[in-house]
Amino acid sequence: MSKYIEVFRLSFKMQIVWRFDAAMTMLMTFGRIFAGWILWRTIFDGKALVGGFTFRAMLSYYIAGSILNAVNFSNQISGEVSGLIREGRFSGHMVTPMNPMGFFSAMAAGESAFHLGFSILAAVLCAAVFRVDVALTGSAPGLLLGAAMALLGLTFTSCFQYFIGILAFKFVDITFFLHVQWNIIAFATGAMVPLALLPKAALSVLQFVPFTHVVYTPAMLFTGQLTAREGLLGLGVITAWTLAVLVIAQYTYGRLRVKYEGVGI
């Protein structure tokens, strides 16, 4: 375990070198909230409620969702892993006494931890600029559940993206597939629009899909639009999916690694 903590620490420290990335994280968070503000300010003009949301609740959702989105660096894992495999440079990770999935997840976690403060700062600045009185839940169980789901969501997406990345052992060039799944996941997590706007039948199916509980459910819990009791099902779903993808990724790595022809072996 200490090896992975060390990777996490190193990844966190490395971010200090890439200061411009921190500025970009803030800018991206600002951009997402600004887009939400422009769009929903127009939609709510003369309306008190849209899809069960007030203007304040909608913007609070976007602010919470933007933070969760900004600290999720798991997309980099699939890109990096598939790139290393394609270029024959994955060998280093095969001979290091560390599980590659644990290594890449710890790296992404270090980045997330470093950027969390900056994305919160950008969100607070946005709230001040756009004069949003952010709705935060007063329920401690709701907050705890939201935090637990946010962490599990990051773990799930890291393992899932690692699994997608190692598919390069079999298919070699998966670049366009990576883009396709990133685009679909961006919608499925609720980062683009709250999933509550979808038809009820779709939402009842999405409750059992893990991506729903990466951004949508935690953001709804943080902003008090879901109670802890309503969020419990989501916690169960994301936990089960995280365990499942952990097992699937390990099994797939064990099966596909023998196909690898790399440099330095």
Add this chain to the structure above:
Amino acid sequence: MKKNLKFILLLIKYKLSHMMMFRLSFFGVFFADGTVFLVQLLAFEAIYSRVDSIGGWSRGQMIIFVGTFSIINALNMLIYFFGIVDIPGKIKRGDLDQYLTKPFSPLLRLTFESVNPGSLPLVAASVLIVCYGVSVTGTVVSVSLGLAYAALVLLMTLLWYDMELILRTIPFLVISVNGIMQLEELLIELNFKIPGVLYKGMSKAIFYFILPYGIMSTVPTQLLSGALTLPGLAQALGVVVVFTVFALCFWRFGLRHYQSASS
């Protein structure tokens, strides 16, 4: 002119022969960018299931907006994107020497040397999205209106080119340009989610006249749905002319500051 045309056709021929080696990647752009627009359509569908209009725009107009953005993006990918995207890298590595020493315009070669026919299906799919949007709005599109729309889309593709060229000319003057590229990505993403008609005050001034991403898909959509005024059209044409002239002048200015890294 004839010489340039022959040169462009030769570049396209070479590119096609090269692409035949990587047949599986041919439809990559179609799938990768196609899902972006599909997902955006889904997002607007979700919103329109709760409201009748957004800033006076109906569901049909929003579909035309997404489709138009998709056409402009697909034309960008088809014609020039892969050619000019690496200008900063070529400047940094000194690879631009190979372009400057040839008896052709370096910009012409950079623009057309990497055409990507894999984006053609995306152009077709985007046209279908626009046709669907038109059928939803119930607008009757005459031949002249269709032609005017096509001309405006081409002009907005030129404006997109101007913006890409301007941003990629900056590396002649500064060392690192990563931030500018990321900013471009952010601006495109932002303006793809927000039709220009929703901007007010300062944001309108910025996205209509300084970083004119806000008009690229909005103006052709307004034309097709009968919402474009004459001053609005004149304004958009003026922006295209000013930015095209500026992009070419800025490119020449940048070239004068090029310091080869390889000789």
